[in-house]
Amino acid sequence: MLSDSKLLPIRSDQDVVRVRQAVRGCSTHLGFSLVAQTKIVTAASELARNTLTHGGGGEARLELIVDDARRAGLRLTFEDRGPGIADVQLALRDGYTTGGGLGLGLGGARKLSHDFQIWSQPGAGTRVTITRWK
Amino acid sequence: MDRVPILKLGDCLLVTVQVDMHDQLALALQEDLTQRIVSSRSRGVLIDISGLEMVDSFIGRMLGNIAAMSRVLDARTVVVGMQPAVAITLVELGLSLPGIRTALNVDAGLALLRETLQAGLAGYAQRL
Numbered sequence: 691m692l693s694d695s696k697l698l699p700i701r702s703d704q705d706v707v708r709v710r711q712a713v714r715g716c717s718t719h720l721g722f723s724l725v726a727q728t729k730i731v732t733a734a735s736e737l738a739r740n741t742l743t744h745g746g747g748g749e750a751r752l753e754l755i756v757d758d759a760r761r762a763g764l765r766l767t768f769e770d771r772g773p774g775i776a777d778v779q780l781a782l783r784d785g786y787t788t789g790g791g792l793g794l795g796l797g798g799a800r801k802l803s804h805d806f807q808i809w810s811q812p813g814a815g816t817r818v819t820i821t822r823w824k
Numbered sequence: 825m826d827r828v829p830i831l832k833l834g835d836c837l838l839v840t841v842q843v844d845m846h847d848q849l850a851l852a853l854q855e856d857l858t859q860r861i862v863s864s865r866s867r868g869v870l871i872d873i874s875g876l877e878m879v880d881s882f883i884g885r886m887l888g889n890i891a892a893m894s895r896v897l898d899a900r901t902v903v904v905g906m907q908p909a910v911a912i913t914l915v916e917l918g919l920s921l922p923g924i925r926t927a928l929n930v931d932a933g934l935a936l937l938r939e940t941l942q943a944g945l946a947g948y949a950q951r952l
Contacts, residue, residue, distance in 0.1 A: 704846055710878065729913050731877065732880050736917075784918050794881040794919060798919075802916060802917060
């Protein structure tokens with residue numbers, strides 16, 4: 691797999707907007723359809739906000755990747771060193787929230803991506819990786 | 825801090841969201857709008873989101889809050905101008921904006937508001 695990556699901090703509301711804009715830029719660059727762009731940007735917005743509000747801030751890594759079949763994709767990783775998630779399955783359920791939101795963030799981001807991976811450890815932090823192929 | 829401008833259009837308020845909204849801006853809009861509904865005695869609110877390239881659960885929640893708050897203040901809200909890609913993504917995300925009336929554009933939204941307000945008035949007159 692080839693890759694080209696960019697690292698963005700997530701420390702404020704404005705950083706969440708910057709992550710959205712960077713993801714938009716990458717997905718346009720890869721030639722994603724408008725609907726595909728909107729889906730990955732929306733997923734990125736949910737995950738960046740989670741990193742900020744639940745993880746106390748962290749960073750987003752954007753990677754342009756190519757698989758063995760030369761298919762282009764965008765892989766996004768959101769990482770924080772916050773309190774972590776005690777029950778990941780519960781957190782993925784629609785409507786489950788601890789932050790006063792709608793509880794659609796994590797599960798919604800999974801639905802909007804082709805591949806979704808989550809690692810979390812209480813006290814250590816959370817890392818979510820999503821990929822959307824062209 | 826920057827604010828989303830609110831314009832008065834007869835007895836309605838028009839909000840055109842053009843910038844990529846950060847969360848504080850969305851929260852400020854909720855506050856500004858409820859104050860303006862009361863101070864200008866508006867009966868209807870049109871929120872034009874044609875400039876928004878995405879609506880995530882936070883913005884979706886804000887739209888729902890605005891609709892609910894304005895209803896409590898005796899005003900009706902119509903969200904107009906949603907881009908097709910945004911609509912597709914919202915539904916896939918699991919967000920169908922319950923309780924929010926929508927129209928394709930500002931003209932259709934204004935017509936819907938007038939209809940709703942007149943129907944409300946007629947219903948009130950009947951009860952008298």
